[in-house]
Amino acid sequence: MTQDDLTAKQSDYAVFLPAISGFYATFIGKQRNEPYVDPARLPQGLSDMEQLNWLNSTKALFPYRWSLYSGGHANLDLAKQDWSEDMVRNREPGTIMLGDSGGFQIAKGVWEGDWRANSGCAKAQAKREQALAWLDGIADYAMTLDIPSFVINEKNGWKSGISTLDEAVKATHYNNEYFMKHRKGVANGGTKFLNVLQGGNHTHAEEWYQMMKDYCDPQKYPDTHFNGWAMGGQNMCDVHLVLKRIVALRYDNLLQEGVHDWMHFLGTSKLEWAVLLTVIQRAVRKYVNPNFTISFDCASPFLATANGQVYFENVFENNSKWSYRMAPTADDKKYATDTRAWGTSIVADGVVPRWEDSPISKLLKMKDICIYKPGDLNKNGKEGKTSWDSFSYALLMGHNVWMHLTAVQEANRRFDAGEHPAMMRRSTGDYAYFEDIVEDIFTAPTREQAESIVEKYSTYWMEIVGTRGFKGKKTVNATTQFNALFEYEDSESEPDEVDLDSDKLDNLSTEI
Numbered sequence: 001m002t003q004d005d006l007t008a009k010q011s012d013y014a015v016f017l018p019a020i021s022g023f024y025a026t027f028i029g030k031q032r033n034e035p036y037v038d039p040a041r042l043p044q045g046l047s048d049m050e051q052l053n054w055l056n057s058t059k060a061l062f063p064y065r066w067s068l069y070s071g072g073h074a075n076l077d078l079a080k081q082d083w084s085e086d087m088v089r090n091r092e093p094g095t096i097m098l099g100d101s102g103g104f105q106i107a108k109g110v111w112e113g114d115w116r117a118n119s120g121c122a123k124a125q126a127k128r129e130q131a132l133a134w135l136d137g138i139a140d141y142a143m144t145l146d147i148p149s150f151v152i153n154e155k156n157g158w159k160s161g162i163s164t165l166d167e168a169v170k171a172t173h174y175n176n177e178y179f180m181k182h183r184k185g186v187a188n189g190g191t192k193f194l195n196v197l198q199g200g201n202h203t204h205a206e207e208w209y210q211m212m213k214d215y216c217d218p219q220k221y222p223d224t225h226f227n228g229w230a231m232g233g234q235n236m237c238d239v240h241l242v243l244k245r246i247v248a249l250r251y252d253n254l255l256q257e258g259v260h261d262w263m264h265f266l267g268t269s270k271l272e273w274a275v276l277l278t279v280i281q282r283a284v285r286k287y288v289n290p291n292f293t294i295s296f297d298c299a300s301p302f303l304a305t306a307n308g309q310v311y312f313e314n315v316f317e318n319n320s321k322w323s324y325r326m327a328p329t330a331d332d333k334k335y336a337t338d339t340r341a342w343g344t345s346i347v348a349d350g351v352v353p354r355w356e357d358s359p360i361s362k363l364l365k366m367k368d369i370c371i372y373k374p375g376d377l378n379k380n381g382k383e384g385k386t387s388w389d390s391f392s393y394a395l396l397m398g399h400n401v402w403m404h405l406t407a408v409q410e411a412n413r414r415f416d417a418g419e420h421p422a423m424m425r426r427s428t429g430d431y432a433y434f435e436d437i438v439e440d441i442f443t444a445p446t447r448e449q450a451e452s453i454v455e456k457y458s459t460y461w462m463e464i465v466g467t468r469g470f471k472g473k474k475t476v477n478a479t480t481q482f483n484a485l486f487e488y489e490d491s492e493s494e495p496d497e498v499d500l501d502s503d504k505l506d507n508l509s510t511e512i
Contacts, residue, residue, distance in 0.1 A: 109156030237466030
């Protein structure tokens with residue numbers, strides 16, 4: 001087996017973290033305990049489910065050592081064996097896992113309970129304790145248990161007991177205090193915690209930072225301080241705010257080497273941001289902290305598949321839009337006995353306009369995905385409309401992960417070769433490129449001058465489209481997060497532009 005070693009290709013780029021779905025992890029983990037997937041169901045050339053596990057450096061088709069896993073859909077009880085979680089729980093030494101705390105689930109009303117500070121709610125407290133123990137047990141880095149500021153506008157947010165921004169802030173303070181007091185500690189093998197920054201506009205984001213920054217201060221909390229930063233709310237999608245925050249962290253002495261070495265951007269799927277974040281990471285490493293790493297995640301590869309879509313090509317054109325493209329793919333019972341190669345066949349049959357093979361899709365025949373023929377009964381004993389079984393989804397999820405990872409790395413390689421996505425090149429002004437402005441900010445002799453440079457280019461920042469369709473011009477004075485203006489074409493779409501229904505992923509059955 002020839003491996004496509006994506007770990008070796010990572011270089012000094014900002015790190016993309018596939019947000020592993022529990023659905024996908026189940027197929028890998030359960031196969032370790034029993035023949036969960038019938039060997040006869042495996043495509044020719046796929047002999048071991050570990051070939052789909054990028055965290056396995058020796059067996060994976062494409063080894064990659066970084067990932068994110070969320071407590072929001074995890075089994076938090078580490079005392080009980082759960083093979084469906086074994087991909088995460090018993091990952092290979094040397095891999096790096098970022099644990100998401102589940103604050104999103106609180107804001108969405110999934111983790112019900114009165115989460116207000118000092119509420120005394122037993123249900124919330126039990127979940128708080130479980131989340132901390134789970135993060136300390138499985139993660140190298142982990143998010144603190146923040147209450148996202150969007151909770152006040154979320155239709156099920158009332159289930160959290162929180163209805164105002166002030167209550168969200170106080171609840172986050174309460175959770176932070178609890179984590180600081182009860183965390184295992186890095187010296188004792190516990191995780192390193194990232195202080196989550198929220199806020200739906202510049203004013204609220206600044207207020208949040210001022211109220212939460214002390215939790216990362218080793219002078220005030222010498223033994224229990226948090227170990228880095230996680231950017232949520234508008235902090236993750238507005239480059240103007242990102243640069244303002246980086247300057248503040250630098251001069252507040254909160255980007256210290258060996259103390260604050262990691263910053264994560266939540267839910268970032270826009271391809272151009274893979275390069276933009278690399279530029280910022282390199283500047284911090286050069287001028288402030290040589291060990292600093294920026295990471296970012298999204299679940300698009302998994303959500304796309306749950307919605308019946310696959311990535312079919314990555315597009316890079318100098319001074320134009322860079323993107324990964326996806327489209328609805330073949331799902332037809334007529335293919336159940338078709339032994340033609342998957343990629344070339346779906347192009348030949350007009351399902352997609354073009355196709356880029358992954359190490360997984362190279363192994364696939366049409367019948368490996370379209371498994372049900374007319375008259376076949378599904379796991380429920382009924383003849384369904386789809387030709388896919390649950391393992392079909394898992395195979396295409398693996399393909400989509402490879403496509404997303406390679407797009408991120410190729411974007412950075414092209415940038416290093418002198419190419420630029422359109423949003424990182426200015427049409428007018430004294431500096432032509434984004435990286436030139438960043439260099440100017442970091443070489444400014446004082447904090448005031450650095451802040452002045454950030455503000456000087458406020459008009460340009462509005463031209464840089466944020467993840468999920470956010471744009472500076474829309475969000476500077478917004479009180480809520482705007483929904484993306486989705487663009488959808490039957491043949492060509494981008495993961496961050498299509499309304500990927502997360503409920504479909506949650507409702508996928510792993511039974512085969």
